[in-house]
Amino acid sequence: MAFNENRHDGVEPPLSPDTLAVHPWASARGRPRAHRTLNAPLFLSTQWEGSDLPQLAELFARDPDRGFYTRFGHPTTRLAEERIAALEDAEDALLFSSGMGAISTSLLAVLRAGDHVVAHQAIFAQTIQFLEHLSATAGVRVDFVDARDPQRVKDAVRANTRLLYLETPSNPAIDVLDIATLAGIAHTVDALVFVDSTFAGPLIQRPLSLGADLVIHSASKSLAGHADVLAGAVAGSAQTAARIRRMRVLTGASLDPHACWLLLRGLQTLPLRVRAQSQTAGSLAQLLEASPAVSHIRYPFLPSHPGHAVARRQMALGGGMLSFALHGGVESTRRFVGALRWIPLASSLGSVYTTLEVPEELDFAAEEIGERTASFALPPGLVRLSVGVEAAEDIEGDIRRGLDAVLSAT
Known part of the structure; x- marks a missing residue:
């Protein structure tokens, strides 16, 4: 299911990103209900009671975000994820316990032994370390290239390339990569394109609109904005998000609901x-x-x-x-x-x-x-x-x- 309700149907114009960032219910479908809280609610519970066994099984199988167990989903978390999806004009978004939680879980969700990854050479150090770890232990081949030159990416991709991993502007070199051109190259071999957009953010740059398949953020940085939240986020298609969501349940890299609430408050500014x-x-x-x-x-x-x-x-x-x-x-x-x-x-x-x-x-x-x-x-x-x-x-x-x-x- 797609959760970005700002993807307009031609009847009403889409809301400005400024409004989507500020208003807690701007990405919700339809007119806000009477007596709805103006601030996003915070539910300090890790589990919910079912009315009977079939109803609890239904929550587990189909809608854990409404309340089942926080590692699977949580109402406050879902509000924050919907907000980020709306800001990125994505079908879905997911939150994680850190930026590296988002990166590592996403990579584990889409890569298998024998796959090939092309990555920009000057990306975040721990992202390089994790890709090196996959290369050493999981049979994933990784080539680091200077993606500022699209020809080098074109020369590096091959039939088994499954992912092009970019970061722009990059940390710490401030390299700027041409997302649209590089995504076009990767898609010729049906490779996914992940873009770490932490240094820009959705009000400055929208990688999905330029051809990327997934945008990644260390939400601890500008999204939360007040040096009091450790969080990661990804946004993309419902299909890709579903794969990553399943892996998040296994890695346990879910974000604490109180951190989600602080993230929502930070997004308002x-x-x-x-x-x-x-x-x-x-x-x-x-x-x-x-x-x-x-x-x-x-x-x-x-x-x-x-x-x-x-x-x-x-x-x-x-x-x-x-x-x-x-x-x-x-x-x-x-x-x-x-x-x-x-x-x-x-x-x-x-x-x-x-x-x-x-x-x-x-x-x-x-x-x-x-x-x-x-x-x-x-x-x-x-x-x-x-x-x-x-x-x-x-x-x-x-x-x-x-x-x-x-x-x-x-």
Whole structure:
């Protein structure tokens, strides 16, 4: 069954994504009922009582989301899944206990021994690790290629290619990949196309409309938006979602209902947050590009970005993520970080807080992802900056403070 009720039938125009993000019942069918709660309800129960054995069996077999056992489904979870499906204009969506829960469960659901996967070479480190794990233990062949060049993907696909795995913009390199072109290549051999769209989100980029079969989010990031939820999400066709749903029951990677409720609340401010973050990030990218301390800058809407033209075609905004490197490498990066007054070092991204991370010293070290998948090179001391919603002048002031420290030392 498809759950996205915003897929309009030509009678009424579809609602704006801004409205779908904010209103708890906007994706529900028909006019809201009287006395329905304005806020989404939270049911703090892991199990439900059946009126008799046949009725409980019916819930288990056909409609566990109404209330059976939370690992199978939950009413609050379903409300959040319907909201994400509506935002992505998807037939269905599923939530998971983390972004990696969403990724690993989805891969396990669609891949079998003997299958071949083509993946962009510069994706999230733990996604690379999981694909390497499948290659080492489950008989799945994985080839990592530079998907910025569609010809390399075309050369890599083969008759048994079952999946093309993309991430755009990518973490942390901010690579921009042409989803429509790459999906067209993959579909010539009937391969599925998964796109991790965490760095963009549904108000900036809709991979399904560009030919992807599944869009993946670490919902802990911009979807929830307040650094208080660990969650993952996928959205796609009802058929693909059904396969992944069955695997989620087996892996147990279901999302806690209270986290679903917090996610729903976070989504209500998503339109405001992504616009503010994109505007500030665009200004910061220009500031960094103009600084003599900066040797490398990547932001999708900077004309100097190699994927700028693609970004302008498939993204409505530049987003809140950028990366840059400094002349002097790691030592300059440490000097930059040490001079900051209030922007914190943090391991995550996409929330209301401006944060930065130096991936080289954390999860993107070559030894953690395997030498053969580390053929791409990040500039030494690369900084990944996640722009929040604080006053733009305060963020800019702290960034200038770090840049001045680097310049004064050189």
